[in-house]
Structure formats: C-alpha cells, structure tokens
Amino acid sequence: MPDLKIISRAEWGARPWAGTPASVPLGSRSEFFVHYDGATPITRTGYAIPRAIEAEHLGNGWSGVGYNWVVDQAGTIYEGRGWDLQGAHCPGHNVTGLSVQIAVGGDQEPTAAALAAARALYDEACRRTGRTLAKKGHRDGIATLCPGARLYAWVRAGMPATGYTPAPDPGGALPGGGSAGVARYQVTIGGLAYGYGAKGDHVTKVGRALVAKGFGKHYADGPGPTWSDADTENYADYQRSLGYSGSDADGVPGETTLRKLLGTLPAPPATSTPPAFPGRQYFKAGADNRFVTQLGQQLVKKGYGRYYAQGPGPRWSENDRKNVASFQRAQGWSGGDADGYPGPETWRRLFS
Incomplete structure (x- = not known):
C-alpha cells in the first residue's frame, strides 16, 4: 500500500x-x-x-x-x-x-x-x-x-498482511528506557508473566536483582513494575554473563536463569473470589440498597465512574446505569448486552 x-x-x-x-x-x-x-x-x-x-x-x-x-x-x-x-x-x-x-x-x-x-x-x-x-x-x-x-x-502473530510488504523497522528510543529491535514477547514462569509489558512487583524484584549483580546500565530511572526494553537489555547482559548467546540471550527470562538470579521464584498473588451476584432486582429504578453502593465503588475503582457527580451511593440512578454500560462496552459487548444493567457475568468481571 x-x-x-x-x-x-x-x-x-x-x-x-x-x-x-x-x-x-x-x-x-x-x-x-x-x-x-x-x-x-x-x-x-x-x-x-x-x-x-x-x-x-x-x-x-x-x-x-x-x-x-x-x-x-x-x-x-x-x-x-x-x-x-x-x-x-x-x-x-x-x-x-x-x-x-x-x-x-x-x-x-x-x-x-x-x-x-x-x-x-x-x-x-x-x-x-x-x-x-x-x-x-x-x-x-x-x-x-x-x-x-x-x-x-x-x-x-505480528500483524502479517497478504500482498503487503511491511516497512523496515525504524528503530529509535522508546519511553521507559531501551531501544527498538529487542525481544518483545512474554513467557510465564511459576504463574507470572515476564518479558516486554509484563507488570507487577515481581518485575521490580527482577530489576533490583539485576542492579545488585551489576546489570543495570540500561535503566534511566531504575527498575519499575512494568517490564520495558531496558529490563530486556539488562537481562540479556546477565544471560551472556552466564555463557548464553544468540536466542538464548535475548533478554527474556527462562526458568533456569531466573532461579539463578532470584534464588526462589516469586509466587503469583492470591486471587480473591468475587462476591456473589445478588440478583437483578437490586439494580433497577427506585432500588436503594448496599449492593448499588458496592457496585458503584467497584466501577470507580476500575476507572468507570466518569458519570458520577458526587460519587456512588445506595440509590440506583441513571449515572450508575451509564457507568455500567461503559464497562460492558469495554468487554466488547454491544446492544442489549451493554444496556447498563448488571447481570452475573458483568458482576463477575467487574469484581475479578
């Protein structure tokens, strides 16, 4: 094109x-x-x-x-x-x-x-x-x-397109440190993701361990909770120090090198069970109950509280419905599946 x-x-x-x-x-x-x-x-x-x-x-x-x-x-x-x-x-x-x-x-x-x-x-x-x-x-x-x-x-798969020749990689620095052209995929080890874009305290732990071993030169501001190109480049330096080369030293952890770096693998955070869906009858015109407040507070926590003027409360309002509808549309739903009235699946996803 x-x-x-x-x-x-x-x-x-x-x-x-x-x-x-x-x-x-x-x-x-x-x-x-x-x-x-x-x-x-x-x-x-x-x-x-x-x-x-x-x-x-x-x-x-x-x-x-x-x-x-x-x-x-x-x-x-x-x-x-x-x-x-x-x-x-x-x-x-x-x-x-x-x-x-x-x-x-x-x-x-x-x-x-x-x-x-x-x-x-x-x-x-x-x-x-x-x-x-x-x-x-x-x-x-x-x-x-x-x-x-x-x-x-x-x-x-990398966004391949039949009949279209992708443009050359432009390279260039990326926000968060590092540069383009380094490995950008994730692996899961011990239930946690590692590699470009992975997030969590376990990513910070890896970065700090790399710095402690002298492999932190690519950080501009120090390790943080989101895996960046700088983490990848520092991890590649660490892999090469262990004798790895080629694709075995691409900066994405394997279990062997990660155990050698950390000693003990971090455990994934415990998952909580979403509260049981109370029933549709609690979310309709005239409803006034604690479940409406609970719903509203979770919407705000998830970033879907833009229609509240004074914050969620126990009385069901059109603003509650609009915020629920925004959350539903973010799930890829439309039409009657995004009508703003919570059902069991909306509730489960909202509290997961």
Whole structure:
C-alpha cells in the first residue's frame, strides 16, 4: 500500500467535536492498539460505518469517534482522532496508544484488504514516531474480549498482511528506557508473566536483582513494575554473563536463569473470589440498597465512574446505569448486552 489514503472526518461527514480532544505529541506514542466492533458481525458499509461509531461514542458522552482510525472490509481508512488527538479507546492508554478499529464483530473474518490497511497504518505510525510501537490488542490494556479471537491472534502473530510488504523497522528510543529491535514477547514462569509489558512487583524484584549483580546500565530511572526494553537489555547482559548467546540471550527470562538470579521464584498473588451476584432486582429504578453502593465503588475503582457527580451511593440512578454500560462496552459487548444493567457475568468481571 504505497499511498496511505485516509478519508477525512469532513469527507465522511463527521459532526463537530463535542469538546475538542486534547492534543498529544507523536513523541508520547509507544503503543498501537487493534479493536473490533463487538459481539455482533458488521453489515454496514462505507460512510455508514464511522457514522454509526460516532453516534455510539457521542452517546457515551465522548467528543466523537474514540479511535484514531476505523478500517472497513474494503480496506478504506476513515479518520477518527487522527495522528494528533488523544483517543478514548482504552483507559490508561489513550495518550501512549494510537488505535485502529477494524470494522468486524463477533467471529467475522477480516478481509486481507482490511488487515493490509491496518498494517499500513501501523507502519506509518512507526515512521512518524521514529520508533517501533508495541503491537497490542485492546485486551492487552484492559479486561475485555476485544478485539475478538481472530484479530487478537493476528496481532500476536505480528500483524502479517497478504500482498503487503511491511516497512523496515525504524528503530529509535522508546519511553521507559531501551531501544527498538529487542525481544518483545512474554513467557510465564511459576504463574507470572515476564518479558516486554509484563507488570507487577515481581518485575521490580527482577530489576533490583539485576542492579545488585551489576546489570543495570540500561535503566534511566531504575527498575519499575512494568517490564520495558531496558529490563530486556539488562537481562540479556546477565544471560551472556552466564555463557548464553544468540536466542538464548535475548533478554527474556527462562526458568533456569531466573532461579539463578532470584534464588526462589516469586509466587503469583492470591486471587480473591468475587462476591456473589445478588440478583437483578437490586439494580433497577427506585432500588436503594448496599449492593448499588458496592457496585458503584467497584466501577470507580476500575476507572468507570466518569458519570458520577458526587460519587456512588445506595440509590440506583441513571449515572450508575451509564457507568455500567461503559464497562460492558469495554468487554466488547454491544446492544442489549451493554444496556447498563448488571447481570452475573458483568458482576463477575467487574469484581475479578
């Protein structure tokens, strides 16, 4: 795809922004997220696709389309937030992450043209930022089914595209230390993830152990709870000190080297059992009970409390329903599955 043609907001008939999103410099971008439309296959075509997304996102109280771009099955790219505006696609990643929604739903098969267009956007994003952006599905940023099994497998496979030649790796420094071109995959050892993007106290523990053994030169600010390229490069130095080379010294831990570094492997945190779902009758107009407060507090904790003016309370309100609906949509649900009224599965996921 030599020419990256993007249909502008004006061309597809976008409404004026309902409050202009904040600007984000390209230097702040380090991730590229892939999304899908939800649980239902998409039958709309052409400009009707971004217009339908816009209507839904405005209904969420957003400024307009929350993705940076939308790609349809014909491989047409529609502008959303574009290159310079903050998205509304994944809480906690709307500044660092650029995003594309491929307009499929459920188990719908994306076309080769759609995948090639999305991959071309990714390569252009890497070119403009001067760095290799981390390829991610929506579920890598928050608990959700998005972007569905098919697209997530495609992302994990490296976003290959038939008939499209990916651009060369631009290299360049990445936020958090380190540089592009190092290993970017994860392994699970003792129930915990290690490698690029892994998070937790166990990652900090590995970083501190590396520093203690003299393998911390790639850290700019010291080890932290999120595995970065700097962790990978420091771990590779440690592996080479043990006599490993080639792919055996790519900076991603194996159990043998990790035990040698730490002595005892960290144990995964204990998981708590979600409280039992009390029943739908507690969440409807006129309801006033402790379960509504419990629900609201958990919504706020998970980052879905934007509609509360004064915080959650025991009386069920439209703001409770809107916040629940936002959480449900983040799971990849739509229509009646995202109506804002909690059921057993919404409750389980919210308290997991």
